[in-house]
Amino acid sequence: MASEFDIIQRYFDNHADGVRLGVGDDGALIDVGGGRDLVITTDTLVSGTHFLSSEDPYSIGFKSVAVNLSDLAAMGATPQYVLLAITLPFSDEAWIERFSEGLYSLLNRYGVTLVGGDTTQGDVLSITLTAIGSVNPDDALRRDQAISDDDVWVSGLIGLGAVGLSIQEGTLRFSKKDEEDFLLRLHKPNPRVELGEKLAGIANAAIDISDGLVADAWHVADESDVQIVIDFETIPTHRVLNSSRRDQNIKNCILGGGDDYELLFTANTDAAEQIGNIARELDLTLTRIGKVRSGSGVIVRDDGEELTVSFQRGFDHFAKRK
Amino acid sequence: MASEFDIIQRYFDNHADGVRLGVGDDGALIDVGGGRDLVITTDTLVSGTHFLSSEDPYSIGFKSVAVNLSDLAAMGATPQYVLLAITLPFSDEAWIERFSEGLYSLLNRYGVTLVGGDTTQGDVLSITLTAIGSVNPDDALRRDQAISDDDVWVSGLIGLGAVGLSIQEGTLRFSKKDEEDFLLRLHKPNPRVELGEKLAGIANAAIDISDGLVADAWHVADESDVQIVIDFETIPTHRVLNSSRRDQNIKNCILGGGDDYELLFTANTDAAEQIGNIARELDLTLTRIGKVRSGSGVIVRDDGEELTVSFQRGFDHFAKRK
Numbered sequence: 001m002a003s004e005f006d007i008i009q010r011y012f013d014n015h016a017d018g019v020r021l022g023v024g025d026d027g028a029l030i031d032v033g034g035g036r037d038l039v040i041t042t043d044t045l046v047s048g049t050h051f052l053s054s055e056d057p058y059s060i061g062f063k064s065v066a067v068n069l070s071d072l073a074a075m076g077a078t079p080q081y082v083l084l085a086i087t088l089p090f091s092d093e094a095w096i097e098r099f100s101e102g103l104y105s106l107l108n109r110y111g112v113t114l115v116g117g118d119t120t121q122g123d124v125l126s127i128t129l130t131a132i133g134s135v136n137p138d139d140a141l142r143r144d145q146a147i148s149d150d151d152v153w154v155s156g157l158i159g160l161g162a163v164g165l166s167i168q169e170g171t172l173r174f175s176k177k178d179e180e181d182f183l184l185r186l187h188k189p190n191p192r193v194e195l196g197e198k199l200a201g202i203a204n205a206a207i208d209i210s211d212g213l214v215a216d217a218w219h220v221a222d223e224s225d226v227q228i229v230i231d232f233e234t235i236p237t238h239r240v241l242n243s244s245r246r247d248q249n250i251k252n253c254i255l256g257g258g259d260d261y262e263l264l265f266t267a268n269t270d271a272a273e274q275i276g277n278i279a280r281e282l283d284l285t286l287t288r289i290g291k292v293r294s295g296s297g298v299i300v301r302d303d304g305e306e307l308t309v310s311f312q313r314g315f316d317h318f319a320k321r322k
Numbered sequence: 323m324a325s326e327f328d329i330i331q332r333y334f335d336n337h338a339d340g341v342r343l344g345v346g347d348d349g350a351l352i353d354v355g356g357g358r359d360l361v362i363t364t365d366t367l368v369s370g371t372h373f374l375s376s377e378d379p380y381s382i383g384f385k386s387v388a389v390n391l392s393d394l395a396a397m398g399a400t401p402q403y404v405l406l407a408i409t410l411p412f413s414d415e416a417w418i419e420r421f422s423e424g425l426y427s428l429l430n431r432y433g434v435t436l437v438g439g440d441t442t443q444g445d446v447l448s449i450t451l452t453a454i455g456s457v458n459p460d461d462a463l464r465r466d467q468a469i470s471d472d473d474v475w476v477s478g479l480i481g482l483g484a485v486g487l488s489i490q491e492g493t494l495r496f497s498k499k500d501e502e503d504f505l506l507r508l509h510k511p512n513p514r515v516e517l518g519e520k521l522a523g524i525a526n527a528a529i530d531i532s533d534g535l536v537a538d539a540w541h542v543a544d545e546s547d548v549q550i551v552i553d554f555e556t557i558p559t560h561r562v563l564n565s566s567r568r569d570q571n572i573k574n575c576i577l578g579g580g581d582d583y584e585l586l587f588t589a590n591t592d593a594a595e596q597i598g599n600i601a602r603e604l605d606l607t608l609t610r611i612g613k614v615r616s617g618s619g620v621i622v623r624d625d626g627e628e629l630t631v632s633f634q635r636g637f638d639h640f641a642k643r644k
Contacts, residue, residue: 018402019435028437030403032456034355040437042405042452046444080340081352083364085407085450113341115350115362118450122368128407128440128450130364134354 025143025223026071026208029135036134039077043067047125052168057095059187060127061102067210068131069110069191070261074208076141076200077133079193081115082107084129087122110193139201141265146205146224150266152290153203153275155192158213159237159250160185162257172249178240189261195286198278199265206265212256216264217290218298227295228266232302236287246303255300266292347465347545348393348530351457358456361399365389369447374490379417381509382449383424389532390453391432391513392583396530398463398522399455401515403437404429406451409444432515463521463528463587468546472526472588474612475597477514480535481559481572482507484579494571500562511583517608520600521587528587534578538586539612540620549617550588554624558609568625577622588614 020037021029027041045064047053065082072079084103088096107114112131164186166172167179174182192208199206205224207216213235221228237245237254244250267275272288279286290301300307342359343351349363367386369375387404394401406425410418429436434453486508488494489501496504514530521528527546529538535557543550559567559576566572589597594610601608612623622629 019437022435022437023439028403028405030437032354032356032360033358036355038354038360040403040405040452040454042407042438042450043440044407044409044442044444044448044450046409046442046448049442049444081350081362083350083362083452085364085366085452087366087368087448113344115341115344115352116364117345118365120366120368120371122366122371122446122448124444124446124448126366126368126409126444126446126448128364128366130362130405130407130452132362 020137021140021142026074027077029075029137029140031137037137037140039072039075039133039135039140040130041068041071042128042130043071044126044128053125055187057099058102061099062106062188064127064129065103065106066189066191066261068129069106069112069193070189070208070210072131072133073192073196074141074206074263075133075135076139076196076206077135078197079110079112079131079133081113081132082129084114084117084127085120086117087120087124087126089123089125135200141196141200141203141206143205143207143220144223146220146226146228146266146292147268148226148292148294149269150204150292151269151272151288152217152228152230152264152266152292153286154209154213154236154262154264154289155195155284155286156260156262157236157238157285158209158260158262159241159254159257161189161259161261162253163238163241163250165257165259166249166253174240181238186259189259191261192263194282195263195278195284198282199263202271202274203265203267206263209260209262209264210258212258213264214255214298214300215258220264220266221296221298225296226292227297227299228290228292229299229301230290232300234287234289236285342459343462343464348396349399351397351459351462353459359459359462361394361397361455361457361462362452363390363393364450364452365393366448366450375447377509379421380424383421384428384510386449386451387425387428388511388513388583390451391428391434391515392511392530392532394453394455395514395518396463396528396585397455397457398461398518398528399457400519401432401434401453401455403435403454404451406436406439406449407442408439409442409446409448411443411445411447457522461523463518463525465527465529465542466545468527468542468548468550468588468614469590470548470614470616471591472614473591473594473610474539474550474552474586474588474614475608476531476535476558476584476586476611477517477606477608478582478584479558479560479607480531480582480584481563481576481579483511483581483583484575485560485563485572487579487581488571488575496562500560503560508581511581513583514585516604517585517600517606520604521585524593524596525587525589528585531582531584531586532580534580535586536577536620536622537580542586542588543618543620547618548614549619549621550612550614551621551623552612554622556609556611558607
């Protein structure tokens with residue numbers, strides 16, 4: 001629903017005092033005079049849209065923190081503070097306690113402090129977190145800094161969250177053990193906080209994969225005024241998906257699935273060794289999946305063909321290049 | 323629903339680096355090293371709880387900013403940035419445009435910049451704003467700094483928002499012209515931003531009147547470990563309510579109505595002249611309504627009696643002092 005926010009931004013002045021980067025990236029960058037820029041982001045999870053009302057409140061609390069810390073990670077920021085606004089359709093202490101445990105497990109992991117909040121009664125359970133971090137102004141990762149000839153990288157494995165959703169919805173089935181892997185990724189994604197901090201000053205552009213690999217690559221290409229070419233075969237995914245990666249459902253999960261919260265980033269080819277060292281330090285798979293070149297949009301190379309994608313029409317509407 | 327938030331805060335560490343004041347005041351105070359403290363606050367408005375779905379979207383946008391700027395004003399802060407998270411059950415450009423106009427009319431009045439947001443689809447219209455301002459650390463107004471023998475002041479007129487709500491619900495009626503006054507206050511409250519800025523460094527404690535005059539005075543008394551005594555006769559209200567201020571409905575609106583977004587503050591008696599000057603500068607009524615003394619809770623003096631109030635049981639459960 002980007003168009004609604006576009007209208008809201010109609011009169012938006014991006015050049016206000018102290019605002020280095022406003023609406024449009026994963027977070028805003030604000031110079032408050034303390035040497036490091038503030039990075040601020042907000043995300044809402046709504047029952048029925050982002051989670052089922054029957055879901056374990058632990059994972060709802062966990063995920064509401066994860067999606068916001070993921071946005072800070074995509075800016076290269078160190079998370080520091082969150083505010084929590086929660087709308088509750090019920091008063092259930094056991095539910096709240098379990099929700100709190102999930103929330104705090106991730107806040108405590110990163111030493112993040114809850115500094116404010118608002119508890120409201122309403123008909124639908126809804127959670128809005130605002131997360132605040134900081135970054136050296138020169139090192140902040142942005143969507144609009146990808147440079148032609150950069151390598152395109154992703155962290156971790158891609159498509160697992162979307163496969164988890166398909167399992168939850170009953171449209172895909174795997175062994176019980178494998179299904180647990182996918183559902184864990186869907187319900188308790190790990191925001192790549194340490195990776196974002198280490199990439200600050202090394203990567204040129206970054207985004208977290210929340211809308212889908214191709215859609216998020218498209219955001220980077222569009223904001224940076226470049227073209228991103230992705231080799232489908234190189235995209236890392238779960239071992240049980242590898243042999244079936246050309247199955248249309250699985251392919252859609254890999255290219256279009258949104259709930260991975262991995263980072264996609266671009267970096268100069270010279271940075272490959274440093275990036276390899278970061279991968280070893282963090283014990284995290286970092287994989288080159290493509291290149292940046294002049295042009296526009298996203299192209300997926302698959303089986304000898306180059307397919308273009310129209311972001312407006314969605315990830316699954318590919319067309320052969322003319 | 324304070325108890326839910328209490329549980330969420332169970333493991334809350336108020337002493338994290340840089341956090342001067344965390345959960346519990348109108349906003350958090352954070353030292354980010356730039357000389358001025360950041361003040362951060364978040365508030366949610368939900369359809370059916372805080373406004374009717376049929377309400378003019380202009381006033382919904384206006385009020386969602388007003389309630390957050392009011393919290394910043396109660397801290398003595400200058401507002402600077404907001405983030406908007408909105409959940410929409412529909413896609414209606416005309417609605418969004420009118421909502422934006424209301425939102426921006428108040429943002430522009432105070433030179434506040436929208437720096438981020440999130441637009442979500444969901445079943446119930448819900449708006450969460452996070453507002454960020456700044457204040458000199460020594461001047462920040464807090465709930466916990468009221469001192470025995472302080473005067474207790476309020477800005478503007480009290481009870482109008484609650485009377486507006488009663489008119490909207492059909493339980494009170496006035497002339498058409500007067501009803502417009504009350505409904506305007508309910509739908510488009512004026513946050514006391516300039517007053518908050520001028521009181522910073524002069525007042526000892528402050529809060530905005532969002533829960534009701536007595537309930538909010540109780541917050542100050544409780545946090546400051548003092549007693550607040552209010553003279554009911556001195557509380558300023560709309561001229562048409564004056565003759566009927568002892569009518570129980572009207573009295574409840576004045577003592578317990580929550581939607582005024584005026585400031586209640588305490589200050590040393592010596593500051594009365596400065597406060598008088600501020601009132602003239604801003605062309606805003608500032609009225610002494612009571613005193614701070616040692617003890618606890620809130621006492622309302624009315625018609626020769628001293629009535630105590632239990633905040634837990636609500637504003638309208640008064641009892642004669644023993």
